[in-house]
Amino acid sequence: MRYSQLLIPTVKEVPAEAEITSHKLMIRAGLIRKVASGTYTYLPLGWRTLKKIIAIVRQEMDRAGAQEIIVPCLQPLELWQQTGRDQDYGETMFRIIDRHGRGNVLGPTAEEVFTFHAAAELNSYKQLPVNLYQITPKFRDEFRPRFGVLRSREFIMKDAYSFDATPESLHQSYMAMYNAYCRVFQRCGVEYVIVEAESGEMGGTGSHQFTIPCASGEDTIVYTADGSYAANLEKAAVDPLPKEPAPANVPPAEDVFTPNVGTIEAVCGFLKTKPSEMIKTLIFDSRGEAVAALVRGDHELNPEKLTQALGGAHVELAAPEMIERVTGAKVGFAGPRGLASRVSKMVIDHAVAGMAVGVTGANKTDHHTRNVLPGRDFLLEGDNVLVADIRLAQPGDTHKGVPVLFKKGIEVGQVFKLGTKYSRKLGANFKDESGELHPCLMGCYGIGINRIMASAIELYNDENGIIWPISIAPFEAIVTPVNQDDADVVRVSQEIYDRLTTAGVEVLLDDRDLRGGIKFKDADLIGIPVRITVGKKSVVEGNVEVKLRSEPQSEKVPIDQAPQKVVKMINGLKERRKV
RNA sequence: CGGGGCGUAGCUCAGCUUGGCUUAGAGCGCUUGGUUCGGGACCAAGAGGUCGGUGGUUCGAAUCCACUCGCCCCGACCA
Numbered sequence: 001m002r003y004s005q006l007l008i009p010t011v012k013e014v015p016a017e018a019e020i021t022s023h024k025l026m027i028r029a030g031l032i033r034k035v036a037s038g039t040y041t042y043l044p045l046g047w048r049t050l051k052k053i054i055a056i057v058r059q060e061m062d063r064a065g066a067q068e069i070i071v072p073c074l075q076p077l078e079l080w081q082q083t084g085r086d087q088d089y090g091e092t093m094f095r096i097i098d099r100h101g102r103g104n105v106l107g108p109t110a111e112e113v114f115t116f117h118a119a120a121e122l123n124s125y126k127q128l129p130v131n132l133y134q135i136t137p138k139f140r141d142e143f144r145p146r147f148g149v150l151r152s153r154e155f156i157m158k159d160a161y162s163f164d165a166t167p168e169s170l171h172q173s174y175m176a177m178y179n180a181y182c183r184v185f186q187r188c189g190v191e192y193v194i195v196e197a198e199s200g201e202m203g204g205t206g207s208h209q210f211t212i213p214c215a216s217g218e219d220t221i222v223y224t225a226d227g228s229y230a231a232n233l234e235k236a237a238v239d240p241l242p243k244e245p246a247p248a249n250v251p252p253a254e255d256v257f258t259p260n261v262g263t264i265e266a267v268c269g270f271l272k273t274k275p276s277e278m279i280k281t282l283i284f285d286s287r288g289e290a291v292a293a294l295v296r297g298d299h300e301l302n303p304e305k306l307t308q309a310l311g312g313a314h315v316e317l318a319a320p321e322m323i324e325r326v327t328g329a330k331v332g333f334a335g336p337r338g339l340a341s342r343v344s345k346m347v348i349d350h351a352v353a354g355m356a357v358g359v360t361g362a363n364k365t366d367h368h369t370r371n372v373l374p375g376r377d378f379l380l381e382g383d384n385v386l387v388a389d390i391r392l393a394q395p396g397d398t399h400k401g402v403p404v405l406f407k408k409g410i411e412v413g414q415v416f417k418l419g420t421k422y423s424r425k426l427g428a429n430f431k432d433e434s435g436e437l438h439p440c441l442m443g444c445y446g447i448g449i450n451r452i453m454a455s456a457i458e459l460y461n462d463e464n465g466i467i468w469p470i471s472i473a474p475f476e477a478i479v480t481p482v483n484q485d486d487a488d489v490v491r492v493s494q495e496i497y498d499r500l501t502t503a504g505v506e507v508l509l510d511d512r513d514l515r516g517g518i519k520f521k522d523a524d525l526i527g528i529p530v531r532i533t534v535g536k537k538s539v540v541e542g543n544v545e546v547k548l549r550s551e552p553q554s555e556k557v558p559i560d561q562a563p564q565k566v567v568k569m570i571n572g573l574k575e576r577r578k579v
Numbered sequence: 580c581g582g583g584g585c586g587u588a589g590c591u592c593a594g595c596u597u598g599g600c601u602u603a604g605a606g607c608g609c610u611u612g613g614u615u616c617g618g619g620a621c622c623a624a625g626a627g628g629u630c631g632g633u634g635g636u637u638c639g640a641a642u643c644c645a646c647u648c649g650c651c652c653c654g655a656c657c658a
Contacts, residue, residue: 011590013606037650089658146652157658464618482616483616516617519619521619
């Protein structure tokens with residue numbers, strides 16, 4: 001294509017709104033423009049890359065036996081009410097009341113709709129397994145869209161849903177997607193790591209997350225140096241800390257007056273203790289029921305782990321009214337003593353159970369209790385009491401004895417075993433050989449298309465711009481005539497362009513009547529992997545220059561050999577992305 | 580939703596504290612002419628803004644006040 005005919009609005013100056021590299025470069029290279037907070041238009045170059053990623057994903061889904069369909073983005077609220085996820089998703093879900101007063105949502109994902117179809121169309125074990133997918137826009141009313149395309153309110157997601165009759169079959173479907181994902185990311189040319197993930201409210205039994213390690217990532221990966229373990233922060237299991245030896249003759253628990261001293265730091269200052277000697281008591285609301293969670297003062301509770309400890313029940317921090325009702329005190333003074341009988345569940349972190357003695361809230365406004373012994377002053381077991389791993393991993397923790405390390409990453413894909421959560425609620429049942437009805441075993445599998453694009457830029461760039469992996473570059477090669485007013489230069493450029501096009505190369509001809517420097521800067525900024533420079537001097541010598549975007553040096557090549565040389569270079573680049 | 584910041588030309592910003600020598604500015608970009616032409620050239624001449632919006636204070640508001648809308652950052656939240 002001719003550069004002069006394409007809308008490629010590159011900009012020199014760094015846009016004020018962009019913070020991270022990929023966002024800045026996507027705007028500077030003319031890939032995207034913002035329409036409103038969290039919504040973006042993809043301009044020709046951006047859309048070309050997106051289409052390439054989509055094509056790779058589609059090929060790998062089809063290869064893995066999944067079937068592409070399209071379900072509506074506009075979905076009936078009723079379907080979401082049937083699974084209770086209208087509550088769980090809460091404000092993150094866009095809702096629309098239509099003119100007849102019916103509730104609709106803009107789908108943030110599509111388990112309900114796919115399961116609705118499975119319920120209607122899949123009746124017999126003979127029809128299973130089935131894996132259906134789509135590549136469509138998804139909508140989430142994020143509290144805070146940011147990082148450009150990485151956390152936007154509208155984005156393109158590939159989502160697949162598998163329906164199986166047996167756990168073994170589900171595992172096969174799951175692994176087929178798992179392997180397809182590896183191929184997708186390999187082919188897109190992005191480095192990735194696979195980590196164990198929490199299936200959370202998706203209600204599943206197993207999950208892996210595909211993450212691209214980079215500093216701009218919002219996700220934290222927890223891993224061990226020996227490579228034996230990798231998980232996301234929500235999932236990462238830590239070893240229980242060793243039980244501290246109890247000092248002899250701890251005096252009885254004693255309430256002390258701590259006026260207006262609610263936070264951990266304030267209490268530590270006031271009572272001259274350390275956060276690690278405090279017991280934090282957090283009250284959560286799990287669908288209207290109060291749940292108490294205890295973690296050490298220097299630890300942070302992990303809501304995902306708490307959800308898992310509660311068997312998958314959604315939790316959120318309780319409102320002050322509930323906290324005051326349960327503890328009988330203002331917020332900031334909750335404590336474990338006598339609390340178990342006033343909540344539906346009390347979950348105690350391992351580290352709290354391992355404490356010798358601690359300071360806690362007194363369930364009395366402006367009071368704390370000291371000399372609290374876990375096991376003496378509050379029970380560590382009981383009908384509604386359990387000890388579990390419910391805190392976030394932190395530096396110093398170990399997993400199976402090996403110290404854990406942390407790094408940031410961008411989540412680009414996740415696979416889940418869902419089990420029967422959705423099929424039960426929506427009646428997606430099949431008859432087995434004996435005529436008995438069973439809910440389908442489901443899996444769901446997502447890939448963030450736009451995130452792959454942004455991640456690739458995060459991964460591959462330099463001070464001049466993007467360095468696209470060949471497989472997702474908007475064009476594979478660019479022909480840059482340096483002297484647009486020289487007839488020979490223009491003719492040679494056109495010839496090379498024609499021959500490359502005939503050879504099946506996606507090539508851009510920079511036919512703009514501009515100085516060479518500008519063309520070079522633009523070519524580098526938009527990151528085209530191979531550049532053919534056609535200049536007056538070298539044409540006289542019968543040469544052109546061929547250069548890889550990723551390499552500083554160009555190579556002189558006789559004009560007639562240039563096209564085949566370029567094809568060879570492109571094939572070489574592609575070779576690296578083969579699976 | 581809490582905290583912080585910002586809305587002035589297509590883009591990046593100055594001017595605002597202390598209202599009036601500002602007839603609203605600069606650089607980049609854009610248009611025209613010329614000189615240039617292998618890493619974002621130079622000269623000249625132009626076009627382009629109801630200073631986010633509404634209301635107020637004032638003889639006078641981009642500048643002060645109130646409200647409002649939008650955007651960004653930190654946090655909380657998030658398959």
